[in-house]
Amino acid sequence: DAKTTQPTSMDCAEGRAANLPCNHSTISGNEYVYWYRQIHSQGPQYIIHGLKNNETNEMASLIITEDRKSSTLILPHATLRDTAVYYCIVRVGGGSSNTGKLIFGQGTTLQVKP
Amino acid sequence: SQTIHQWPATLVQPVGSPLSLECTVEGTSNPNLYWYRQAAGRGLQLLFYSVGIGQISSEVPQNLSASRPQDRQFILSSKKLLLSDSGFYLCAWSAVTWGEKLFFGSGTQLSVL
Numbered sequence: 001d002a003k004t005t006q007p008t009s010m011d012c013a014e015g016r017a018a019n020l021p022c023n024h025s026t027i028s029g030n031e032y033v034y035w036y037r038q039i040h041s042q043g044p045q046y047i048i049h050g051l052k053n054n055e056t057n058e059m060a061s062l063i064i065t066e067d068r069k070s071s072t073l074i075l076p077h078a079t080l081r082d083t084a085v086y087y088c089i090v091r092v093g094g095g096s097s098n099t100g101k102l103i104f105g106q107g108t109t110l111q112v113k114p
Numbered sequence: 115s116q117t118i119h120q121w122p123a124t125l126v127q128p129v130g131s132p133l134s135l136e137c138t139v140e141g142t143s144n145p146n147l148y149w150y151r152q153a154a155g156r157g158l159q160l161l162f163y164s165v166g167i168g169q170i171s172s173e174v175p176q177n178l179s180a181s182r183p184q185d186r187q188f189i190l191s192s193k194k195l196l197l198s199d200s201g202f203y204l205c206a207w208s209a210v211t212w213g214e215k216l217f218f219g220s221g222t223q224l225s226v227l
Binding site for chain 1: 148156160213215216220223
């Protein structure tokens with residue numbers, strides 16, 4: 001199973017873009033990259049996921065390198081409410097015969113400062 | 115719309131007492147169901163997952179068990195709690211029709227004293 005490496009913590013100024021990196025050098029061709037975040041004492045919240053193309057939704061953008069060995073989650077205009085632990089996860093298995101269970105690492109604690 | 119209910123929100127139990135945490139999902143059929151635990155200051159650990167009624171897979175050996183008596187009901191249990199069972203317990207569901215994204219409940223903070 002592919003594993004991910006993220007920095008333990010990062011700071012970002014309010015209103016600026018937050019760029020959270022993730023390394024997944026052993027990712028397989030059919031594995032997706034998922035991003036979740038967890039605000040203190042709450043359940044994790046899905047942000048975005050992708051396979052090889054860059055993705056964007058109302059919350060964030062996901063940039064995946066061409067070799068798929070790393071990715072970056074971008075929060076374009078960080079607010080204080082974006083302070084959370086951000087998890088980069090590579091999906092274990094998948095498809096109709098598998099649970100698609102996700103294994104969470106330690107994540108990156110993002111502190112957005114005024 | 116799909117919702118997930120998890121209760122209780124907080125629980126304080128003495129060592130050696132039994133445990134039963136319940137999770138139910140509404141608005142989707144045949145979901146995959148999961149129990150995660152988060153110890154203080156630590157990441158999420160997958161404890162159990164289920165792909166159908168009566169089908170439970172355990173990820174780590176432990177003092178806990180899980181059951182799925184109905185399609186959208188997932189129960190986490192213990193006969194005798196240990197101090198090390200303290201933590202934040204999260205139930206989650208996923209479904210192929212939702213791209214296997216995980217949707218989490220609000221969690222139960224369990225303190226074993």
